[in-house]
Amino acid sequence: GAVVSQHPSWVICKSGTSVKIECRSLDFQATTMFWYRQFPKQSLMLMATSNEGSKATYEQGVEKDKFLINHASLTLSTLTVTSAHPEDSSFYICSARTMSNNEQFFGPGTRLTVL
Amino acid sequence: EDQVTQSPEALRLQEGESSSLNCSYTVSGLRGLFWYRQDPGKGPEFLFTLYSAGEEKEKERLKATLTKKESFLHITAPKPEDSATYLCAVQASVRGRGSTLGRLYFGRGTQLTVWP
Numbered sequence: 001g002a003v004v005s006q007h008p009s010w011v012i013c014k015s016g017t018s019v020k021i022e023c024r025s026l027d028f029q030a031t032t033m034f035w036y037r038q039f040p041k042q043s044l045m046l047m048a049t050s051n052e053g054s055k056a057t058y059e060q061g062v063e064k065d066k067f068l069i070n071h072a073s074l075t076l077s078t079l080t081v082t083s084a085h086p087e088d089s090s091f092y093i094c095s096a097r098t099m100s101n102n103e104q105f106f107g108p109g110t111r112l113t114v115l
Numbered sequence: 116e117d118q119v120t121q122s123p124e125a126l127r128l129q130e131g132e133s134s135s136l137n138c139s140y141t142v143s144g145l146r147g148l149f150w151y152r153q154d155p156g157k158g159p160e161f162l163f164t165l166y167s168a169g170e171e172k173e174k175e176r177l178k179a180t181l182t183k184k185e186s187f188l189h190i191t192a193p194k195p196e197d198s199a200t201y202l203c204a205v206q207a208s209v210r211g212r213g214s215t216l217g218r219l220y221f222g223r224g225t226q227l228t229v230w231p
Binding site (some may be wrong): 002004006016034042043044046047049091093095098101102103104105106107109111 | 146147149151156157158159160163164174202206217218219221223224
């Protein structure tokens, strides 16, 4: 149980284009999902907290107009990187929090490369 | 400010050589302490949640313990497949200044290598 999927697992795009990443909780409902990015050999950096049916809460320094988050259902949250630039290249990971015991389970991550 | 410090940064063990990883934390009311394992290029895999001092949990060769200031992840007779980065995270029960209630604060991790 407690499986989280992400799609795509990797994506390469041209500078200026937008990329959407999906995060799904497969066998449980999650009112709260989280989006992280991770640079090589560094720990996870929280970008935003996504709450079902309401606006996401962004961490300090994260541009909400650049990283659009939508959490339309209890099993799906999406992150759209708008007008991507090479500096947005990173490993993006989502997590979903169970309602039953507050534990967070992570997806496998999405490797974004912007050329 | 809520903080999590893991040590050592890297640890090399011979197969069968038991050891412990440390996670020290400062948090405004601990709601939970989490241990994850992360392999290169993958998302963190959930291992344990500890909620109160004195609590212990075990899974195969791993055992996690918790005090009021730190947690230990004990690895008994490790095997090469235990090689990974082990991440510790805490969740506060009180909202810190400018932070999101319920968020996890991660340490930098301990990179464990077990060689045959």
